Amino acid sequence: MNYYKNSCAAIAAILLLLLVASMSCSAQLSSSFYDNTCPNALSTIRTSIRRAVSRERRMAASLIRLHFHDCFVQGCDASILLEDAPSIVSERNAGPNRGSVRGYEVIDAAKSEVERICPGVVSCADILAVAARDASAAVGGPSWTVKLGRKDSTTASLTIAESDLPSFTDGVDRLISRFASKGLNARDMVALSGSHTIGQAQCFTFRERIYNNGSDIDAGFASTRRRRCPTSGQNDNLAALDLVTPNSFDNNYFKNLIQKKGLLPSDQVLFSGGSTDNIVSEYSRNPSTFKSDFASAMVKMGDIPHTGQDGIIRRICSAIN
Template sequence: MSLVISRACVAVLAVLLFSSACQAQLSSTFYDRTCPNALSTIRSAVRTAIARERRMAASLIRLHFHDCFVQGCDASILLVDAPSITSEQNALQNKGSARGYEVIDKAKSDVEKICPGVVSCADILAVAARDASEYVGGPSWTAKLGRRDSTTASISLASSQLPRFTASLGSLIELFGSKGLSARDMVALSGSHTIGQAQCVTFRDRIYSNASDIHAGFASTRRRRCPANFGNGDGNLAAMDLVTPNSFDNNYFKNLMQKKGLLASDQVLFSGGSTDGMVSEYSRNPSVFKSDFAAAMVKMGDIEPLTGSAGIIRKVCSLVN
């Protein structure tokens, strides 16, 4: 009898140990029991927002990226200025540029209504990025969940860890490498510049440079809505992929091969360097691009998450509880 009990105890202990070890890992079934309708609720908020404004798909994908590259995927980007917080939203790479915060807030408040205090803002960002890609014809993937939210933000890390459009290929490879992402992941992820828009200030120097790495006709078309002088039309928007701006396809890579990358940091991916072969492969093979993109998004979503008892579940994404 006592042997049976002690065996049972060992079994219970093993299950407990195993489950606590698993807590540190993200899992696609994380909310299956605690909030079974979380994903469908997020999805409908995301779909409503993109149906209203198609660009929002791009903005939501970028928001998840800008979250994950700063302190890991912990929703730190969503925190607004407060006595103990200097918001990452004011970093150069985000200010007047990162968008979609209100869509995440809406998804969060919808989810709070059905399961208060259960679903993290960091997971909502990850799911929203996935749903956004899917909605505009991009790949879908199984989102891994179980991230928790930070109680801190870092504007200084945002300034140093988010890539700049002036970055060289070498420094981009190094930056992504420091996050555990390969050059191939970086090229695939940059393929999301097949949708969305950029402001004149981010590509002005390139289109007025008369450099040999830009298609002359492309530059002159782009100059029409982006005046030469700094301070003039800085915020004018241009589609990052002129040809098919609203669909998530591999046209971005075809553009690069014709020297029609909008940002300098786009064109460096096809400029006689080590990533040329990847660009050309993705331009020829959309299905390889899409599956590599999906895999790289999952990998990106795994950057230093807070799990288990680390961090918190924020009640409102923009504030620490």
């Protein structure tokens, strides 16, 4: 009887150890992950991203957004890069992504350069995380140490992309709860939204805001933005998210919000009498706090764990091996 009890306890202890070990395996990322297996991975990615951003500066914005839209769906696992295939319904066609998310070919190019030096070693999910950091640094934004060791998914989820990515019509409470469900707090959410200091948005995302003549928009700003965004049609005409310094990563986005010059409805709700007003004010006064909070929040976002089946290292980012 005693023997039976002891062996049960031993088995239970082993199972517990295995569970803890497997949990920490999937969670443990480290900045030195490729130091032995691919020492030139990071410099190769950096060269590739710098080249892409110098060709087109907006690409920096697009790459930061690509990483964000990856991490919010099944965790940071490069699921967004998978194209339609017999077992894959691509996230690229989800509402928030289709005709909007860009930069896939830049990640493909970086991946093929890395594959040339270390075949089958570096995940697409890690390349996305490094690319976002290098993109920020390339346009005057902060840099940070990227944790590495993510695996690529063998699945994608169009459904989660539709349901979990934030919408430009969301109110502040909804935004806060969406980010909370990914382990990010309100301060992280506001800091990360600060990446709207670069990049562009299409007319259909801000049309309602510039024509509704509400009191939460600066009249001059609305009329400027109406020039290239008519009441109907030309849905994909572009406008800079930060009208003052659209090409540099600074804290003007927050200064704009205080002047009621946020472009998207979801930008202006961060400063409209709600709970995030004080964070916006702080970032508008203090660019270095914004930049260091942005860097920490990007690291935190990059830590959103991959859910679902065990991952792999994809040979090409758009398809499973």
